[in-house]
Amino acid sequence: MDDDILIIDDEVLPLQDKQQEGWKVMIVDDEPEVHRITKLTLNKFEFDGRAIAFLHAYSAAEAKTLLTIHPDVALMLLDVVMETDDAGLEVVRFTREECHNKLVRIVLRTGQPGQAPEDDVVNNYDINDYKDKTELTSQKLRTLLRASLRSYRDICSLENHRHGLEKVIQASKGIFDKLALRQFVEGAQTQLCTLLSLEESQIYNVRQATYELKDQMLVPLLSDKEPMRLHDAPTIFREAMTRSANVYHGHEMVLYCQNRSHHLLFHIEAHRPLSQMDTSLLSLFTENIIVALENIRLNEVIADNEREIIYRIGELVESRSKESGLHVKRVALYTELFCQLLGMEEQQSELIKRASPLHDIGKVGIPDAILHKPGKLDAAEWEVMKTHAQLGHDMLCGSKLALFQIGATIAGNHHEKWNGSGYPQGLAGEAIPLVGRIVALADVFDALGSDRCYKQAWPLEQVIALINQERGQHFDPRLVDLMMDNLDDFLAIRAAYRDKFIGDC
Template sequence: MDRNQQDDFLIFAEDEQENIAGAGYVKERWKVIIVDDETEVHNVTRMVLSDFEFDGKSLEFISAYNETEALQVIKDNPDTAIILLDVVMDQDDSGLRIVKYIREQLKYHWVRIILRTGQPGQAPEKIVITNYDINDYKEKTELTSQKLFTTIMSALRSFRDIMVIENNKIGLEKIINSSADLFELKSMRKFASGVLTQLTSIMNLNKNALHCNSYAVSKGQEAIYILAATGDYCPDENVRVEEVVPEHVLRSIENTFREKKGDFFDDHFTWYFESKTGSENVIYFEGSVKLNEWNRYLIEIYCSNVSVAFENIYLNEEVENTQKEIIFTLGEIAETRSKETGYHVKRVAEYSKLLALKYGMPEEEAEIVRLASSMHDVGKVAVPDAILNKPGKLTSEEFETIKNHTIHGYAMLNHSNREIIKTAAIIAHQHHEKFNGQGYPNGLSGENIHIYGRIAALADVFDALGSERVYKKAWPLEEILDYFRQESGQHFDPRLVSIFFDNLPGILKIRDQYTDAANYQSEPEALT
């Protein structure tokens, strides 16, 4: 650009309207990239637009002085609103090459590109507008301060509206996708945590959005408890809400429960859910900006889907809890027939879960093992009482009859497709197999015995040796531990024996929690 053209360009500064000095700092700003090989162009553009503000946000200027710089700066700032682009720089068509890079390679279709040229003969307006995806074309000589202001204002309005449409589309897509994901979650706590995470994602579409605090809480009989939380106040689950949340949050949550409906406020919103079984929950979401009408619409759609999912979770939990009760009842029926305590079932179940977790099983699988192991002796319902409760030594024929309880248990359970029942069938069938192949009913050895069977075998024997039965007294703890050391690699999986001893305090804690006072001898010194 020659000196006369530069002077013409500088003229627009004279039309500048009254400067608004001392304007307050606005954290969020519109990014404007200035691409020009003339330093004066950068300086004057910044000066003229220094007090510009649109929708409560000022401008953030980023400069590039040649084609190479421009390519990198534009790539590094995908959230740019406007690019003021010179045509002639390193080469006569540098600006036009940058346009093609932006649209075709980076695929930044939303940024507004304003082509500014001091040499219109090099890039005639009609040809450029027709062949290149730009949004405005200005000769530098025509850009007074007022026209530049108008051009920027018009471009920002266009960019804002495009981004609103884009964000609305993303928001709806997230609602559709997240709603489908939520229906896959079966745990109430995982579900509540998922809701908070997805609400944050839906509402904070801009990467510069401030952090949000949110809570999912459930109303118990005596208090309100945290199901899940995010943000600055992120307490452990299942604690009382009044112990951890700020006073203003507590008041809002309590009011929502009291009024049985949520509401929108300047800086937060609440949503109320009540299941058909009477369970009450509240979502509290505290954001950084005031929610507009579209934000509220997205929240209402999402929370309507969440309400259905909440209901499904509660119904699923009700069914699962009923199934668990039935499973434990079946196990206890078998133990009751043999005049053994129902706590044997509970202890074996808890030992099994602890061993499964320490073995490396995920929580969900370990919980299935816990439930299924309670039915390890369910086949005893097919054994005659006279044999089952005989106080003296069994004959060989009677012992064969007892051994068949593993086969009977498997036959009862192996027709189900339910994961818990399939696991129970394995445990019922294999919990008397021995690692050395000397067990029954099939003489399996080593890892040919399913890990579920190996775990249940150790848990069952530990509890049986420490319990008084009609045919024996309870063993002292130290004798049981000596037996386990001897039987490592013989009766029991040696890896599980190591896990057992490494976690002996936890094992004994379970034993003492579900103890039968007459059955156990206290051996605290065995821990040392």
């Protein structure tokens, strides 16, 4: 299309040889001259210390492709009439409805306003401004860019703030101590950057790290840095510790956060001094961090108490059947190792580990005469003994807690066998829940290799031989292979929690 006037250029600046990377501005127009003059006019333009990175599209189809590749475009200067009379409007629809990009600022520039009347376009399309090309002088174009980029920056800042806050809220409701702390730190770091990117409080390219103080050592979280001794740490760290308060020194800061369980130091280095607004926001945010950190501590207390109760219940069941109390701990740790080797997420692995000590809870319902019989059980007695799996399942399955639901699955399935000859349901292969298959192998491995009042531990070679013999019969072949490939790790657990004394039967 031909336009009588493209841009009234009242202040043309020389073209830079090297374009600096910065705010992405997409020019969408089928006239090469529009691209040339727009770029020439804005080539030295900066906003908040960042230059313009131009993207060029000469048709609606090219614009759609670029939008897919560059979802972080800040501003689109969009012609209406290109390959079709409404090509630009189709780009608007594509951006908002198909790409779901609500952040990019869209300014329609047209040399034929009659083709797309302003009132109709503004009412029916999600655009941010409408300009006749004849009214855009160089100065007005720069003013348009400043207003559009400021709007884009602030909208992005609010969106980032929302994401950071969501992570902090999610972490404060976490139920697993280690994972909750890591989520919390990640969310806090995200929100810190957001707070430092609002309005006039701009800090780009910040470097930040979070440390937890343990035994006079600063241990980095979410990074591969080496721990450092507190007395060897930079002065700003030691000052924050001495004052038990935030410290702000020019371009860097340390936020001091402590409760009864955790001692965190957030360290940020910026490329310009912190403003008064920065320090005010950060001081307020520190109070929120401490409140959230206390929530994590309370969750840790609950998790620790829950874990202790489960272990005690498991030990009580084992002691009633004359087993070692450490048996349940070893089985739990073997179970966790299997989960890790299978690539399970940390929180799922932790949940299964904590539920595994309940595998034999159904034995509380077995009469002492059968449970403690020194000799071999007869057929009738063995049928009674086998009911402990279903009893354990029935005890736990009514709970709404995920921990007890998994415990019910383990209790009801850890005596099933891969070949279908197990009990209580005679399930076979992958029809047996994975947690049941895992605990089945962990339980037998520990029982065979441990001393009991009625037997001595089998030699390791004999234990391994039996497990390999039962591969695909009693045990899941994949789990047997994992154990054999990582046998040293299983043996390390057994060595660390070896039974020290077995009392009289």
